[in-house]
Amino acid sequence: MRQPWARSDTPPRIKLPPGRKRAILNEAEAFLTSYYRAECIKPPPPDYEFNYIVDFSVRWSSPYLRFVAKYACPGPNAISPSFETAFARLGCFAPDRFNLWGRRHNDRWFVVADRLALKGCFAEMRENPWFQMDW
Secondary structure, eight states: OOOOOOOOSSOOOOOOOHHHHHHHHHHHHHHIIIIIIHHHOOOOOTTOOSOEEEEEEEEEETTEEEEEEEEEOOSTTOSSSEEEEEEEEEEEEETTEEEEEEEOTTSOEEEEEEEEOHHHHHHHHHHOGGGOOOO
């Protein structure tokens, strides 16, 4: 069965050169260190059985830069000792302009802000409650 063509609101992505991708990755890593690792990683209370954040990372996944939180699972019924989940992603759709996505509870991505500079994306992640990881 043929699928009908439908117009998409997502503009076509641009291909970044490897040097620019490395520079963006380094800036994102510095942001993770200065904000998320400093503010959101706290030692758990004694005898804590629920999941808690132990680290953050950032990596390229196809055309998107994903921000990933790593959780420890200390409970006796845990399937694995830890797991990772992406909570934000950036997509480059114009030179030095990014769209910022958040991840919903049903694992679907939605656009939080579009056409921001990289520093604007980091500022939005700091200020928007959607990206607060202090629970």
